[in-house]
Amino acid sequence: MAEGQASETPTRDALEPLPLIAGAQSAESLTGSLLSPLQRKAGRVWWALFFLTLGGTGLFALAITVTLVRGIGAWGNNIPVAWAFGIIDFVWWIGFGHAGTLISAILVLFQQKWRASVNRFAEAMTLFAVMQAGLFPLLHLGRPWVFYWLVPYPNTMKIWPQFKSALPWDMVAITTYLLVSLMFWYLGLLPDLAAARDRATTPRRQFWYGLFSLGWTGSARHWHHWRTGYLLLAGLATPLVLSVHTIVSFDFAISLVPGWHSTIFPPYFVAGAIFSGIALVLTLLLPVRGPLGLNHVITDKHVDILAKLLLATGLMVSYGYLQEHFFAWYSGDEYEMAAYAFKRSGTWGWIFWLQMVTNVLVPHLFWFAKLRTNLVVVWFAALAVDVGMWLERFTIIVPSLAHDFLPKSWEHFSPTWVDFGLLFGSMGFFGFLFLLFLKFVPPVPISEVKELHHELKEALEEKAKRERTESALREKEA
Amino acid sequence: MRYWVVGEFGSGDEAKKALRRLRELGYAKDALDAFSPYPVEGLDEVLELKPSPVRWLALLAGLGGAAFAYVVQWWTNAVDYPLNVGNRPPHAWPAFVPITFETMVLFAALTIFFALMFLYRFPRPHHPLFELESFRTASTGGFWVSITTETREETEPVLGHLRELAAKKTSVVEEES
Numbered sequence: 001m002a003e004g005q006a007s008e009t010p011t012r013d014a015l016e017p018l019p020l021i022a023g024a025q026s027a028e029s030l031t032g033s034l035l036s037p038l039q040r041k042a043g044r045v046w047w048a049l050f051f052l053t054l055g056g057t058g059l060f061a062l063a064i065t066v067t068l069v070r071g072i073g074a075w076g077n078n079i080p081v082a083w084a085f086g087i088i089d090f091v092w093w094i095g096f097g098h099a100g101t102l103i104s105a106i107l108v109l110f111q112q113k114w115r116a117s118v119n120r121f122a123e124a125m126t127l128f129a130v131m132q133a134g135l136f137p138l139l140h141l142g143r144p145w146v147f148y149w150l151v152p153y154p155n156t157m158k159i160w161p162q163f164k165s166a167l168p169w170d171m172v173a174i175t176t177y178l179l180v181s182l183m184f185w186y187l188g189l190l191p192d193l194a195a196a197r198d199r200a201t202t203p204r205r206q207f208w209y210g211l212f213s214l215g216w217t218g219s220a221r222h223w224h225h226w227r228t229g230y231l232l233l234a235g236l237a238t239p240l241v242l243s244v245h246t247i248v249s250f251d252f253a254i255s256l257v258p259g260w261h262s263t264i265f266p267p268y269f270v271a272g273a274i275f276s277g278i279a280l281v282l283t284l285l286l287p288v289r290g291p292l293g294l295n296h297v298i299t300d301k302h303v304d305i306l307a308k309l310l311l312a313t314g315l316m317v318s319y320g321y322l323q324e325h326f327f328a329w330y331s332g333d334e335y336e337m338a339a340y341a342f343k344r345s346g347t348w349g350w351i352f353w354l355q356m357v358t359n360v361l362v363p364h365l366f367w368f369a370k371l372r373t374n375l376v377v378v379w380f381a382a383l384a385v386d387v388g389m390w391l392e393r394f395t396i397i398v399p400s401l402a403h404d405f406l407p408k409s410w411e412h413f414s415p416t417w418v419d420f421g422l423l424f425g426s427m428g429f430f431g432f433l434f435l436l437f438l439k440f441v442p443p444v445p446i447s448e449v450k451e452l453h454h455e456l457k458e459a460l461e462e463k464a465k466r467e468r469t470e471s472a473l474r475e476k477e478a
Numbered sequence: 479m480r481y482w483v484v485g486e487f488g489s490g491d492e493a494k495k496a497l498r499r500l501r502e503l504g505y506a507k508d509a510l511d512a513f514s515p516y517p518v519e520g521l522d523e524v525l526e527l528k529p530s531p532v533r534w535l536a537l538l539a540g541l542g543g544a545a546f547a548y549v550v551q552w553w554t555n556a557v558d559y560p561l562n563v564g565n566r567p568p569h570a571w572p573a574f575v576p577i578t579f580e581t582m583v584l585f586a587a588l589t590i591f592f593a594l595m596f597l598y599r600f601p602r603p604h605h606p607l608f609e610l611e612s613f614r615t616a617s618t619g620g621f622w623v624s625i626t627t628e629t630r631e632e633t634e635p636v637l638g639h640l641r642e643l644a645a646k647k648t649s650v651v652e653e654e655s
Contacts, residue, residue: 027619160554198614215602223517228530451516
């Protein structure tokens with residue numbers, strides 16, 4: 001492949017009507033266009049969003065401070081609703097992360113080439129979402145400053161953590177998930193940081209990208225180990241992502257609360273997590289790909305595939321809902337049936353029905369190819385799913401606790417401003433981290449896109465060669 | 479003192495062909511290397527690279543992590559400080575599975591990452607080839623082949639070979655030791 005020479009990127013295939021990489025590209029042009037978001041000065045929109053999310057982060061800090069000073073009493077939690085927004089937000093945030101790991105790890109193993117353009121983006125989303133998620137169980141501890149009591153270390157009190165409880169499981173799962181995601185992300189980032197270093201226009205950029213690329217040269221020996229390591233990390237991250245949300249579902253399933261004590265929870269939670277994560281990828285991706293100049297590598301084909309995935313996982317989630325309600329009825333257990341009846345028609349019944357609209361009905365839009373590539377429809381549908389998945393966690397947690405075995409212990413739950421402050425504040429903090437990511441890190445894995453481009457080109461040449469020999473053979477026969 | 483003789487090629491295939499030819503000319507595989515913006519298929523065979531030791535390290539670390547986590551849970555909860563909650567057995571192995579699994583993944587992943595850093599001798603922000611302005615393309619779109627030699631006299635024939643193999647650019651970089 002001649003460098004600097006623009007060549008037609010292969011896309012023409014009857015079965016692949018939409019291209020993975022659009023337009024005439026070369027390795028140099030791809031590097032240039034994918035690095036340009038880093039080299040450009042931040043625009044007015046970026047600064048406006050930056051200050052908006054900074055404000056959100058401030059709100060988050062305030063809500064956390066109030067929680068630390070006044071304790072969990074500052075939240076709307078009561079007895080029996082001892083778990084509410086804290087855990088809803090936790091499950092919501094950690095669920096978002098899972099699509100990132102799905103796209104980046106599971107699709108590596110299945111050798112799905114389309115992942116190349118969106119995986120960096122999805123992994124960054126994972127990292128930042130897990131960071132938010134980890135804070136909520138910590139704050140919910142009541143005395144978060146002694147969180148290290150969950151770690152088995154020989155302390156002066158001569159006690160050990162209780163490993164038969166879900167809390168140490170959560171701690172180990174979240175820590176592992178965060179660290180593994182971070183290492184996976186950073187390892188994939190090394191070659192691109194080196195490219196950013198080599199294309200840096202200012203000494204300061206050269207210094208920082210030089211520092212963080214650790215001295216990556218692109219040596220064949222390095223690539224050799226890198227490929228093994230990256231594949232192994234992908235292989236480890238795959239069961240990890242399934243296990244993390246399974247453990248999150250154990251928090252509920254191992255208890256005896258009606259509506260929680262259910263064996264469908266692990267697969268149903270994992271499907272829901274990936275469903276919400278893909279929705280968040282779409283919500284974040286669609287508005288930024290144009291301004292960042294990424295339309296040629298994140299094409300309508302990517303949106304189309306993600307929309308299909310949203311439909312597939314949406315159907316799994318719908319199946320989960322059906323199972324829950326079916327087994328509540330089939331068990332003949334009146335407490336279980338009462339809990340689900342309360343979910344459907346009690347105080348928070350409207351939330352349940354709203355959730356049905358967003359999570360069950362909305363994905364069915366994507367049976368139609370036209371709607372899958374209609375960006376406005378996809379974006380609003382994804383946003384609806386993001387919200388719907390929060391509502392789902394609400395209907396799992398609050399109605400079950402507020403309405404369990406004894407009518408004497410039934411209690412209403414109403415959130416306080418601190419609850420909402422933590423919810424919206426964490427969104428602000430997430431957005432803040434994400435904006436920094438878009439500004440300082442190549443949002444699309446450059447080396448992988450170049451490799452994909454090369455492979456697509458080779459495949460096209462191969463095909464052309466085959467067609468030539470075939471037609472030659474036919475002529476001979478004739 | 480070490481000398482790096484480098485040549486830039488137009489594609490991964492060309493670089494691979496050049497390396498194969500240099501191997502035939504009798505250059506030791508340890509003296510040869512290639513630099514590319516993305517992994518080039520088949521370079522491992524030309525350079526006769528052994529499968530990465532990272533695999534075994536990861537396996538051992540994973541198993542070690544799992545064993546460590548299980549033993550810690552068993553010893554703390556069943557031996558040293560048995561807790562009777564709802565008359566569940568102190569050694570409740572199903573309850574120990576989640577942490578055992580997570581720790582296995584964590585240890586394996588940490589080992590992979592730090593083994594790579596160790597194999598690369600990272601962080602090492604400086605490399606003699608970074609002195610070469612044109613080598614910057616190695617991370618963006620260029621494919622480079624390098625041969626290291628011990629003396630300056632040896633560099634001349636190597637440069638000749640690289641030019642014969644149609645390298646677009648050739649250079650010699652002196653490594654100060």
